[in-house]
Amino acid sequence: MSAVLTRPTLLESQPAADPCAHCDARPSSVCNAIGERDLSRLAALTQVVEAAPGHTFISEGEPASHFFNITRGTAKLFKLLPDGRRQITGFATAGHFLGLAVSDTYAFSAEALEPTRYCRFPRNKLRGLLRDFPAMEARLLEVASNELVAAQEQMLLLGRKTARERLASFLVTLYRHSAPCGRTRTRFPLPMTRGDIADYLGLTIETVSRTLTVLRKEGLIDIPGPGVLIIANAAALERVAGGLN
């Protein structure tokens, strides 16, 4: 393949103003711990990058040179076994911070699902920044704590829930995250494929497809078209997700 066909990351050589000042993702990201006045210091370390769908911008096991902050789009985070079995550990959307690890190699891979934009910071330089801005360190701890809680919830799902409960849990979580501020939408996009959902829930494509069909026939959800999901009966879905019925 030629370099063009592999769709490498496009580096936007941010010539003009402060990229952080106009960042859509700032309110929901860790960067909001840094005041307006000090943003330029952060911006000086920042490199804005665009990843095309399917592009892997973090590879498990490679030297961990950067931290990442997603500002647009969605990426899947995953780990692989030697024979190709894959476990998606999470989906990262705008505001998510990636690369938190003490190890000197990445513990997971990340691949863009949609056109995805992210900032990256050299690890060593960010360390100094954290020293100067303890508020950002506190914010990172907050983020990491929340992710830890989510990871434990996912362990419960993977270890103890049935396929039906897993799908319900997944859809309910999407539903809850569909609008950050209290308000939820019943109709929202489903950017991941059946294969991605399967690898996230520890199932196969076929089981995901079958189970979605069942939930649809029961009237709990609807899938009017590819990539679109409608929550028709949120209460019932939450009950299923919790293991009742």
Add this chain to the structure above:
Amino acid sequence: MSAVLTRPTLLESQPAADPCAHCDARPSSVCNAIGERDLSRLAALTQVVEAAPGHTFISEGEPASHFFNITRGTAKLFKLLPDGRRQITGFATAGHFLGLAVSDTYAFSAEALEPTRYCRFPRNKLRGLLRDFPAMEARLLEVASNELVAAQEQMLLLGRKTARERLASFLVTLYRHSAPCGRTRTRFPLPMTRGDIADYLGLTIETVSRTLTVLRKEGLIDIPGPGVLIIANAAALERVAGGLN
């Protein structure tokens, strides 16, 4: 039941000297981020508690009033579904810090496996301490990052590995943690029951028992008595754990 029979936590009314100064777990815990001179401030907030085997000292869903630091023994951390299905998310030994969560309720329960000692700190007071000692906050972030990596590894196990691979992974992890400083021991205690192992690996007691028997007959491990494990062929076990063969 009477209060005596339920074996409640015994509060050691630490009358004498600084508990932190003589703490065995300090080198491996987050407290080592605080210098000798400031230890007294930490000690003033600390309450040393002893938990008998089987005692639940953190309950999922209850108001999160404290942080915890295990200093001796082992505890299992777990989440429950309404019908009683249980997922153990980890085992906490000396040096482990518990309770990192932004939520105002605990996200998991913790139960002592052996006689277990821990320190507890009121949440609100520790916040002030973290403000004054950024080094401790940095240390907590480090701990949380490591736990996050471990959690992702566990997701891979629960979502994609076979029973055989799960057991091998579990035993290899125990093996690696058997001695912190490089040196590993081939014989070490196995304080958890088959039920605990099953709930940690997303299996049943019977499958755990059967699989251990197979590994034993293959000569990869030996179980000379209850609670004792011998790693006979670490290399082969690691291969199985990694999904090869």
Add this chain to the structure above:
DNA sequence: CGGTCACTTGATCGTCTTCAATACCAGTGG
């Protein structure tokens, strides 16, 4: 149009679960 890709649906298979019986040990009390 042929090609690929994502998805759905059906039939069969296999791993792990479930149900059940047995053994073992420690503690307790007749």
Add this chain to the structure above:
DNA sequence: CCACTGGTATTGAAGACGATCAAGTGACCG
């Protein structure tokens, strides 16, 4: 001393859930 109990572990037989194998559809695209 020994029966009785409760907890833990092992082992066997049957069953179920999800995986695997396979076929077919529709959308998109060169």
